[in-house]
Amino acid sequence: MKRWMACLLALVMALSLAACGASGSAAKTAQNRLEKIKAQGYIEVATEPYFAPYEFIDSSKSGQEQYVGVDIELAKAIAQDLGVELRVVPLEFSAVLAGIADGKYDLAISAIAYSPLRAETIGMSKGYSFVEGGGYGLLVRTADLDKYTGIESLANAVVVTQSGSVQESLVNDQVPKYKEFKRVSAMTDGMLMVGENKADVCVCEISNGQLYADANPGYSLSIVPNFLFTVDESMEGTRVAITKGETELTDAVNATIDRLTAAGQIEQWYTQYAAYAKTLGVQ
Amino acid sequence: METMVKLWSRYSSTFLQGLGGTLWLAAITVVVGSLLGLVVALLRMSHLKVLKMITSVYVEVLRGTPILLQLYFFWLVLPKILPIEMSDTACIVVALIVNSSSYVCEIIRAGIDAVDKGQWEAARSLGMSHIHMMQRVILPQAVRNILPALVNEFIVMIKETSLASVFFVGELMTSYRTVSASTFIQIPTLTIVGLIYLIVTFTLSQAAKFFERRLKASD
Numbered sequence: 001m002k003r004w005m006a007c008l009l010a011l012v013m014a015l016s017l018a019a020c021g022a023s024g025s026a027a028k029t030a031q032n033r034l035e036k037i038k039a040q041g042y043i044e045v046a047t048e049p050y051f052a053p054y055e056f057i058d059s060s061k062s063g064q065e066q067y068v069g070v071d072i073e074l075a076k077a078i079a080q081d082l083g084v085e086l087r088v089v090p091l092e093f094s095a096v097l098a099g100i101a102d103g104k105y106d107l108a109i110s111a112i113a114y115s116p117l118r119a120e121t122i123g124m125s126k127g128y129s130f131v132e133g134g135g136y137g138l139l140v141r142t143a144d145l146d147k148y149t150g151i152e153s154l155a156n157a158v159v160v161t162q163s164g165s166v167q168e169s170l171v172n173d174q175v176p177k178y179k180e181f182k183r184v185s186a187m188t189d190g191m192l193m194v195g196e197n198k199a200d201v202c203v204c205e206i207s208n209g210q211l212y213a214d215a216n217p218g219y220s221l222s223i224v225p226n227f228l229f230t231v232d233e234s235m236e237g238t239r240v241a242i243t244k245g246e247t248e249l250t251d252a253v254n255a256t257i258d259r260l261t262a263a264g265q266i267e268q269w270y271t272q273y274a275a276y277a278k279t280l281g282v283q
Numbered sequence: 284m285e286t287m288v289k290l291w292s293r294y295s296s297t298f299l300q301g302l303g304g305t306l307w308l309a310a311i312t313v314v315v316g317s318l319l320g321l322v323v324a325l326l327r328m329s330h331l332k333v334l335k336m337i338t339s340v341y342v343e344v345l346r347g348t349p350i351l352l353q354l355y356f357f358w359l360v361l362p363k364i365l366p367i368e369m370s371d372t373a374c375i376v377v378a379l380i381v382n383s384s385s386y387v388c389e390i391i392r393a394g395i396d397a398v399d400k401g402q403w404e405a406a407r408s409l410g411m412s413h414i415h416m417m418q419r420v421i422l423p424q425a426v427r428n429i430l431p432a433l434v435n436e437f438i439v440m441i442k443e444t445s446l447a448s449v450f451f452v453g454e455l456m457t458s459y460r461t462v463s464a465s466t467f468i469q470i471p472t473l474t475i476v477g478l479i480y481l482i483v484t485f486t487l488s489q490a491a492k493f494f495e496r497r498l499k500a501s502d
Contacts, residue, residue: 049451050460050464052465052467057464057465059294059297059462089371091450092448092449094449095355095358098355098359104362188469189469192470215468216468277465281465281466281468282293282466
């Protein structure tokens with residue numbers, strides 16, 4: 001009995017030693033990410049598929065086909081330009097950011113906006129989506145439309161937005177006074193809180209907020225008209241996130257973005273997928 | 284209510300797929316976790332001090348840290364230290380199995396401890412070896428204490444697997460996120476998913492009660 005246990009223990013130790021050795025040798029033969037992608041023949045792109053019309057799931061399809069949206073089209077274009085197969089990896093947003101910072105995946109394309117804090121840990125591509133009529137605004141209950149008109153009117157409001165988002169830093173930087181600032185893990189939860197009277201104002205991307213308002217007529221929500229947060233030019237547009245230090249891969253991604261932007265392709269996808277997202281609702 | 288019916292008629296396959304994923308995950312976790320748990324429990328009850336120490340650290344660490352933390356940890360660290368390619372789902376399944384094994388270990392240990400002292404003494408006085416005694420006398424009686432608790436562990440795992448939705452392993456909570464994100468309708472979707480969980484866990488706990496009564500009947 002004892003001998004048997006000793007054998008088992010020895011085996012476990014041998015295994016863990018082997019594991020250490022393997023990771024050591026893998027690090028030595030490191031090549032840059034772009035070469036690795038081309039050699040393996042596929043590119044892994046992490047995304048949080050819960051954000052229509054940028055990335056969402058069409059449940060009537062299966063496998064890789066079910067992921068649709070503007071960002072998925074962009075990912076396809078990048079894969080095509082590199083001549084490799086695309087593999088979408090769905091994850092929650094916090095796991096998307098953790099995964100790309102750690103280098104677990106090749107790219108993260110998930111309507112990721114630029115923020116200086118993010119840029120410290122993650123590499124960023126050029127901005128690609130500057131959709132007209134987009135931008136960051138306020139979602140409120142329709143009955144409160146005359147109460148909340150802009151930043152100054154928020155002094156007595158309970159403000160909510162997604163934690164770790166650009167919207168959060170906008171509130172921190174630009175809103176001088178609020179009654180309370182709540183943070184939630186998903187933007188839709190913030191919008192739900194406004195609908196359920198748990199918060200007064202949700203700071204959100206206005207096209208996303210409008211989709212939510214349209215899908216939940218029972219809540220009677222509206223976007224505050226004629227108001228947008230002023231966004232620094234360097235912060236504009238959503239980005240492709242890349243593990244820090246991968247310049248070759250960043251250049252390749254930027255080349256694809258340049259090509260698509262010049263052709264006006266992103267806007268076209270946006271219109272197409274905003275309509276697509278509406279057909280998935282049940283109202 | 285009307286929204287719920289509409290959601291169900293349009294997305295029932297997504298919900299059922301999620302339910303399948305949840306049951307599959309919980310089942311594989313509890314089955315493999317039980318085997319691993321049995322090994323850990325036997326090591327923990329051995330007379331070697333070193334083994335006792337290692338296994339009690341194992342159990343304490345796994346039971347003393349949140350399962351979500353363990354999921355993140357395994358998801359990030361496992362592919363780095365293992366020489367073979369690990370898919371995300373594989374990492375999550377391993378994390379759940381390891382977590383479950385620590386609970387099962389304690390279930391088994393308690394089950395064996397609960398066997399009457401007289402049974403040990405009787406077996407030993409007949410001159411049985413330790414392995415023989417375990418196989419023929421102690422374990423068969425311990426199983427009666429252990430099985431109902433294992434069904435409970437299965438019910439617990441069904442609920443715990445919801446945390447794996449962070450990594451999109453395709454269980455029931457992932458279905459909720461998928462549907463609520465494409466329809467922007469949350470509360471009715473949550474209600475549907477909640478009802479599915481409840482139906483499954485309630486059925487299982489009734490089955491466990493029945494099972495327990497049958498095992499007790501032989502007393």
